[in-house]
Amino acid sequence: MARSPKILVVEARFYEDIADQLVKGAGAVLDDTGIDYDRLSVPGVFEVPAALRFVIRSMEIGSESARYAGFITLGCVIRGETDHYDHICREASRALMDLSTTFSVAMGFGILTCDTYEQALARASVDDKNKGADAAHACLRMMDIKKSLRLLVPR
Secondary structure, eight states: OOOOOEEEEEEEOSSHHHHHHHHHHHHHHHHHHTOEEEEEEESSGGGHHHHHHHHHHHHHHTOOSOOOSEEEEEEEEEOOSSTHHHHHHHHHHHHHHHHHHHTTOOEEEEEEEESSHHHHHHHHOTTTTOHHHHHHHHHHHHHHHHHHTTOOOOO
């Protein structure tokens, strides 16, 4: 009996209200498609790639009981007065791209990089731009591509 695909949502909780909207949007898409998912919370966007790598590694060695067919990464970085924003945005994005290409994981990228809180809230809101839903759709599409190429989930 084949297992149903399962997705892991890795969410940065630094801006909790924005994270809640992103998760609500992604969760609605997954609920509508009937795909089961788990959530893993991390403090901020900087920690998202490391947490994702921990999960991939645990799947590789068999210590993780869940085998995830896809990943959705959610979070928000808002520009401040220093160059911290530039470093976090660039490095987190690069690390996530490296994980997706190195380990052939289906990923939906939902990390917002905004100049203001208001921009971030509009992009996250399920009643506005709903970028959490966009990330879920991207993950599902990448899972379909992997399936069509017969790439399996790591054991």
